Amino acid sequence: MKRDAQMKDIPTCQTGTDAETDFDLPDFFPYQTRVFYKCVSEAVARVYVDEYGMKPYEWRALAILGMSNSYTPAELVTLSSMDKVTVSRAIASLSKRGWLLSRSNKKDGRSRILRTSAEGQKVFSHLVPKMRAVEQEILGGLSQDEISELRRLMRKVVDGS
Amino acid sequence: MKRDAQMKDIPTCQTGTDAETDFDLPDFFPYQTRVFYKCVSEAVARVYVDEYGMKPYEWRALAILGMSNSYTPAELVTLSSMDKVTVSRAIASLSKRGWLLSRSNKKDGRSRILRTSAEGQKVFSHLVPKMRAVEQEILGGLSQDEISELRRLMRKVVDGS
DNA sequence: TAAATATAGTTTCTTTTGAAATTACTGTTG
């Protein structure tokens, strides 16, 4: 796979050396995070796009519903870290594909209980090992200890904010 | 700051126990990456949105142009990890704000040389320490060694793909 | 050097995304 050109390939020619303006984007943690995120999410997207032409939100919703036998849309919102509008659209498009069934929620008439159809579950089961494979591929250069450490540190950042 | 509800707050009720469908989203590395990324980028966005009502792409372009005295749009694309359309729009809106100046590129008539205006440089200088502060805040819970390790591991993932 | 091809940057069009308004129902209170 071709690597993107790196920051260092282009000279930076600082305007001045005052402490305030001496800012180096490639060393800026949020920038590194964005590059890192893009790289990971693109690798995953290749799988569900190539295999089924799915949208990111479709995969995310299916990944959650495939695990369980019943969630409400609100639970999907919590679990997916997606907006409720996005979840609503994910449900609509997965239903349209015939991968999702819903029944009414006796406990709350405003809500409903969602579950994958047999077809949807099949798609999920087909994708899971592929997703595991990409995960391995992404983390391929890291040792088990490094993987655990990376996960731990990411969690620490999230929990701290 | 309020933490989002966590996956574990909602029972997962596995449908079956077959190896193939036994998939746990919160343990899925790309999912963790997304949650991590969102958390970091939202913290940064709060600064430039609150201070100047800037768009993400405006901040990214200014962050690069503020560092240097001259880049072409194409160099901005490489450095920012943004699409060329996005960069084009960033240039347009920063120019409209009066934060960016451009002159023709003698080496290539299709291109031009961009630099921040005095005003743009002032905004940049004002934002830099704030950005450094958020960076510290985000990484506040981590030791220096942990920060270095996190950066190293993220870079390793990016370089490996 | 004229035609063909490639590249830098912008514009247009479409898709994706989220905020705000809306609908339908639930729970609470006078």
Place this chain on the structure above:
DNA sequence: CAACAGTAATTTCAAAAGAAACTATATTTA
């Protein structure tokens, strides 16, 4: 129990982002 406030989900509207087409200039090649 009727009015009111609150909540789940959807729809509508507006903003953000990318793909493809387009313009203008540069480079290649016949």
